[in-house]
Amino acid sequence: MNSTITSISALEILDSRGNPTVRTYVTLDDGTKASASVPSGASTGQHEALELRDGEKRYAHKGVEKAVSHVNVEIAETLIGMNAVEQKNIDYTMIELDGTETKSKLGANAILGVSMAVAKAAAITSNLPLYRYLGGSNTTRIPVPCMNILNGGEHADNSVDFQEFMLVPNGAPNFKEGLRYVAETFHILKKILKGKGLATSVGDEGGFAPNCSSNEAAMELIITAINEAGYEPGKDLSIAIDSAANSFSQNLDNKYDLLSSGAGKMTTEELIDLSGKWLKKYPIVSWEDPLSEGDWDGFSEFTKNFGSQIEVVGDDIFVTNKKYIRKGIENKTANSALIKLNQIGTITETIEAIKMCREAGWRYFLSHRSGETEDTFLSDFAVAMDGGHLKAGSACRGERVAKYNRLLEIEHELGNRAEYRWK
């Protein structure tokens, strides 16, 4: 099948934080048109692919006109005439054109936007839904929606150190019900917060951002909400945490300072100890970045202690990069990797990272960024990758809800062939 790319262009748009990001457009010779928008993180790993930003300060977060121009000029000149259904060829051509390890010449935001828009155009011209085009004909598994309902860390200005507290509807019979479980509990949590005189304003991903008296108090509120919503903690709904420990480790090493809550300085051992206590008390099934990206030994210790009980996810430490995931597999650093397309910058490399996890018997956790757009590429991608779970924020921000709604659509389309299970 030949579907020749006839035009590629880009535009600077805004993301959900009001910061500039890249939207790309691709046209094929049969008239097919597709566009894609690139997300942007706030709590980033040091080794992520580079998000190219302009020098001038027109916005709080600088513009992306340079990246836009790289799409319009270098990338367009190189890819026009190529076959859109050859994703790997397209992605590796851009990787070569850039020629740097972190995509710093053209910008990962420029490259990823094109990678995504080409895949969308190829799916349309192949008459296939995107999840099926990327995942093949046996793609039937809808991910468990790990919904972020309480925010802290760099995603909120409150007194909680851990960045994300997520509800995991692992006891639900299907995605639709799972989404209902978490959305209902989200609303109950709002009532509880109101009743206690705590703020019901939300953080970047739409989770509430109350000033709790401690990190543990945040956890207690969530357990209360699950119970009051009529669900059984640990049976219907469990919990996933993203500590994003980089944000309370100034030098990204084994020294921590839980400043926001006032819990104070902690060593790796003390943090692991605290986690052990929480794991005994609360129905936690997944813990992401419990330690900072420089604390490889601490991560391994954490995994040795708890890896048989829960999913230990590396985000900032692996940055969806095979080089770091390989090191993690060798050192038993974790047992799962967070997967974010823009951390590495192409669809093909993201798929390769997932394949590496799969082959090692690791899990992988598909993820949005804290700065998102209305693009629902992630939903189709998560289904295509058969990973079993995704995080896409809360139930009250349009750019997050769009992803969940797309998953409802896919589940509906698959009918009784749709699968839903935690593991």
Ligand SMILES: O=C(O)[C@@H](CO)OP(=O)(O)O
């Ligand atoms: O740390 C994370 O996992 C993400 C997404 O939730 O946040 P950010 O996009 O800010 O890196």
Ligand SMILES: [Mg+2]
């Ligand atoms: Mg994270």
